[in-house]
Amino acid sequence: MAVKQDRLVQIGFMETGRRDSWWLPPVLTFAGYTAFIVYTTWAALQNANYWDGNLLSPFYSPELFGKSPHAIFGPEPSWWPNAIFPYSPALLILAFPAGFRMTCYYYRGAYYKAFWADPPGCAVGEPRKTYWGERTFPLIIQNIHRYFMYAAVAFIFLLSYDIYVSMKFPDGFGISLGTLILATNVVLIGSYTFGCHSFRHIAGGVLDRISRASVRKKVYDCSSCLNRRHMLFAWVSMFTVMFCDIYTRLCAMGVWTNWRIL
Amino acid sequence: MSQVTFRIWRGEGKEGEFKEYKTEITEGMVVLDAVHQIQAESAGDMAVRWNCKAGKCGSCSAEVNGMPKLMCMTRMNTLPQDKPITIEPIKAFPRIKDLVTDVSWNFDVKKRIKKFKPRPPDAPDGTWRMQQEDIDRPQEFRKCIECFLCQDVCHVLRDHHMHESFIGPRFLIYTAALEMHPLDTENRAKDLKDEFGIGLCNITKCCTKVCPENITITDNGIIPLKERVVDEFFDPVNKLLRIFKPNS
Numbered sequence: 157m158a159v160k161q162d163r164l165v166q167i168g169f170m171e172t173g174r175r176d177s178w179w180l181p182p183v184l185t186f187a188g189y190t191a192f193i194v195y196t197t198w199a200a201l202q203n204a205n206y207w208d209g210n211l212l213s214p215f216y217s218p219e220l221f222g223k224s225p226h227a228i229f230g231p232e233p234s235w236w237p238n239a240i241f242p243y244s245p246a247l248l249i250l251a252f253p254a255g256f257r258m259t260c261y262y263y264r265g266a267y268y269k270a271f272w273a274d275p276p277g278c279a280v281g282e283p284r285k286t287y288w289g290e291r292t293f294p295l296i297i298q299n300i301h302r303y304f305m306y307a308a309v310a311f312i313f314l315l316s317y318d319i320y321v322s323m324k325f326p327d328g329f330g331i332s333l334g335t336l337i338l339a340t341n342v343v344l345i346g347s348y349t350f351g352c353h354s355f356r357h358i359a360g361g362v363l364d365r366i367s368r369a370s371v372r373k374k375v376y377d378c379s380s381c382l383n384r385r386h387m388l389f390a391w392v393s394m395f396t397v398m399f400c401d402i403y404t405r406l407c408a409m410g411v412w413t414n415w416r417i418l
Numbered sequence: 419m420s421q422v423t424f425r426i427w428r429g430e431g432k433e434g435e436f437k438e439y440k441t442e443i444t445e446g447m448v449v450l451d452a453v454h455q456i457q458a459e460s461a462g463d464m465a466v467r468w469n470c471k472a473g474k475c476g477s478c479s480a481e482v483n484g485m486p487k488l489m490c491m492t493r494m495n496t497l498p499q500d501k502p503i504t505i506e507p508i509k510a511f512p513r514i515k516d517l518v519t520d521v522s523w524n525f526d527v528k529k530r531i532k533k534f535k536p537r538p539p540d541a542p543d544g545t546w547r548m549q550q551e552d553i554d555r556p557q558e559f560r561k562c563i564e565c566f567l568c569q570d571v572c573h574v575l576r577d578h579h580m581h582e583s584f585i586g587p588r589f590l591i592y593t594a595a596l597e598m599h600p601l602d603t604e605n606r607a608k609d610l611k612d613e614f615g616i617g618l619c620n621i622t623k624c625c626t627k628v629c630p631e632n633i634t635i636t637d638n639g640i641i642p643l644k645e646r647v648v649d650e651f652f653d654p655v656n657k658l659l660r661i662f663k664p665n666s
Contacts (some may be wrong), residue, residue, distance in 0.1 A: 165513070173483055175498070264620065268621075279484055287574065289574065289617050290618070291618055300652070301648075353645065364602070
């Protein structure tokens with residue numbers, strides 16, 4: 157039954173016979189995620205320039221308490237320990253989308269390779285001899301992914317509401333470049349969220365006789381279709397959400413004006 | 419016609435070294451053809467396991483230029499020939515001789531997985547009725563030819579040698595084929611979590627990348643099984659629902 161360990165070949169760190177550029181995807185992943193994390197952290201802590209008229213940055217949406225007209229429950233809470241940690245509306249909500257991406261099956265596989273070299277690449281030797289996987293603490297926490305998915309689905313509706321708000325101008329209905337950017341972002345984040353493995357499982361993957369649930373079968377098929385491009389949507393939506401914030405921020409700073417199309 | 423240099427692992431057990439061979443390559447040749455030619459010309463004692471030469475028996479698994487591949491399905495014109503082409507045995511299993519490894523552990527693992535347990539027959543003649551759309555998912559996994567390339571590339575077996583606690587991608591999709599079968603009534607979630615080590619898979623998708631049958635091992639097999647384990651052991655709401663609806 158058992159494989160005698162002394163009969164197996166020990167593979168050293170980075171040892172591989174591969175001749176292709178196997179190191180390129182993890183390097184690009186490392187650079188892309190690092191850029192996103194650094195920018196998101198910086199933007200979330202600013203508590204300024206996150207809205208411009210009817211535009212609200214998705215990093216700050218929904219704005220529960222804050223100084224913009226988009227705030228749902230009024231100004232920032234008086235109980236917030238500003239002396240210890242300066243308040244920003246993003247701090248109240250960003251854990252949900254961040255948690256969704258951190259526990260996403262695609263991201264997990266990618267950042268285990270890029271940040272932890274576990275493994276650095278397929279058929280490339282690892283730096284560590286010990287391995288726990290996702291069986292024990294801390295990575296066993298990844299199993300809560302579906303709860304973040306529920307929150308992410310709610311965020312799709314909240315971000316969709318922001319598109320509606322972005323079409324309300326003082327003189328009535330209108331469409332701006334910002335509206336189109338927000339809408340593109342929602343479509344791409346929606347494609348990422350509804351192609352999530354947990355969503356796909358709950359939609360119909362859990363059923364062995366899915367033919368008996370025709371509506372769930374259709375949802376499962378749609379989710380499977382998106383799931384086949386999950387990596388693509390994960391990356392593209394990451395950059396579009398960042399670009400939405402940059403666009404709103406530059407409008408708010410007066411660097412450029414939100415161009416009204418209609 | 420061109421002469422190509424190969425570096426082939428020669429040795430018994432863990433002891434051995436790469437030896438260089440040169441042979442003429444003609445149009446349409448695959449790596450296994452070249453190995454056979456080298457065997458005929460200059461290395462008659464070289465051990466290599468092969469059978470169908472059509473990518474269906476899964477015997478000729480090896481690492482060609484460092485990537486797990488079937489030698490019979492790797493065309494020579496897809497490999498750069500300016501440098502020697504390296505061929506070595508798969509690394510997740512003990513080496514026997516030259517390119518042959520001892521993969522018998524896999525057959526023992528298969529015996530540990532709970533067998534297919536169908537529901538009572540649907541018709542008086544002892545037969546069942548299934549919809550094609552229900553059987554589509556298990557059918558994808560039935561394409562597996564047991565070449566064990568996925569086992570070889572999986573770092574849990576290859577680098578960490580955790581054969582005692584992890585059954586590997588091949589047997590996770592074997593389990594998935596049983597678990598998702600519309601007739602099957604057995605529950606293997608506890609085994610997956612406790613004995614088969616599904617939590618050790620960290621979803622790097624290397625198994626999917628090397629599968630010669632293009633089975634979507636990770637997305638369609640392993641992750642859905644992980645979700646089923648979450649259903650049973652890590653989702654408190656699901657647990658609560660099962661108190662009120664035990665058969666869900």
